[in-house]
Amino acid sequence: MADAKTPAERPLSPHLQIYKLTLTMAMSIIHRITGGALYFGTILLALYLVAVASGKDAYGIAAAVYGSWFGKLVLFGYTWALFHHMLGGIRHFIWDAGAGLTHPARETIVKATLIGSVALTILAWLIAAK
Amino acid sequence: MKISPSSLTTPRARVKGLGSAKSGTSHFWHQRVSGAALVILTFAFVCTVMSLAGADHAKAVATLKSPFTGIMMLAFVLAGVYHMRLGMQVIIEDYVPSEGTKLVCLMLNTFFAALIGLASVYALLKISIGL
Numbered sequence: 001m002a003d004a005k006t007p008a009e010r011p012l013s014p015h016l017q018i019y020k021l022t023l024t025m026a027m028s029i030i031h032r033i034t035g036g037a038l039y040f041g042t043i044l045l046a047l048y049l050v051a052v053a054s055g056k057d058a059y060g061i062a063a064a065v066y067g068s069w070f071g072k073l074v075l076f077g078y079t080w081a082l083f084h085h086m087l088g089g090i091r092h093f094i095w096d097a098g099a100g101l102t103h104p105a106r107e108t109i110v111k112a113t114l115i116g117s118v119a120l121t122i123l124a125w126l127i128a129a130k
Numbered sequence: 131m132k133i134s135p136s137s138l139t140t141p142r143a144r145v146k147g148l149g150s151a152k153s154g155t156s157h158f159w160h161q162r163v164s165g166a167a168l169v170i171l172t173f174a175f176v177c178t179v180m181s182l183a184g185a186d187h188a189k190a191v192a193t194l195k196s197p198f199t200g201i202m203m204l205a206f207v208l209a210g211v212y213h214m215r216l217g218m219q220v221i222i223e224d225y226v227p228s229e230g231t232k233l234v235c236l237m238l239n240t241f242f243a244a245l246i247g248l249a250s251v252y253a254l255l256k257i258s259i260g261l
Binding site: 032035036037038039042043045046049050051052056059060063067070079081087090092093096106108124127129 | 168181187210245
């Protein structure tokens with residue numbers, strides 16, 4: 001244990017920049033990015049709920065900020081991230097079950113999650129704006 | 131299972147099957163279970179938020195006060211903060227190489243999830259029970 005404090009020089013496994021970017025790989029990266037975005041986005045949810053609980057004045061400020069064009073843009077992005085991460089999770093359930101792992105099936109599932117998340121986001125905003 | 135005579139694992143540890151991190155597959159499994167709950171709860175959450183678009187304070191309170199909506203929101207928040215804490219833990223473990231920084235980040239991750247959860251639950255209960 002004499003050399004216990006010297007960090008061992010271990011070989012590094014190749015990372016992102018070494019591989020050709022594929023759709024499944026991009027979706028995997030986006031799954032993590034949307035997860036991280038949703039993580040910090042929960043601040044918006046907590047602030048909104050606290051504003052409602054605090055009363056009319058605080059709610060007025062929150063409603064004005066969230067209803068502004070910038071607020072709506074962020075919330076639109078949050079909606080997409082939420083749906084995309086949710087569909088990505090369902091994709092992982094399918095793969096966890098050992099299904100859909102052939103090359104054409106992988107591509108189909110990945111495209112379906114992308115199209116599905118955009119469709120669900122637009123649908124939700126159209127209904128909310130009715 | 132045939133046990134290799136050179137294995138250093140004790141028979142008991144082998145039976146428990148929890149590996150070197152002592153938690154086995156529980157992190158993975160909890161991530162899946164909370165994720166499955168969130169698939170359902172996300173739809174309830176998005177529907178609630180959609181109905182709150184452009185609402186005044188009285189309508190927002192009335193919406194969140196309804197028992198069904200309130201319970202769904204509580205469930206969404208609790209499953210959400212649990213799920214996101216597990217997810218961020220993996221990201222930290224993947225990208226923070228230094229043990230000290232990692233420890234601090236993991237701790238802050240727990241604090242953040244707890245704070246978001248507590249603030250949201252407090253607000254929801256205040257809205258439902260008295261305002």
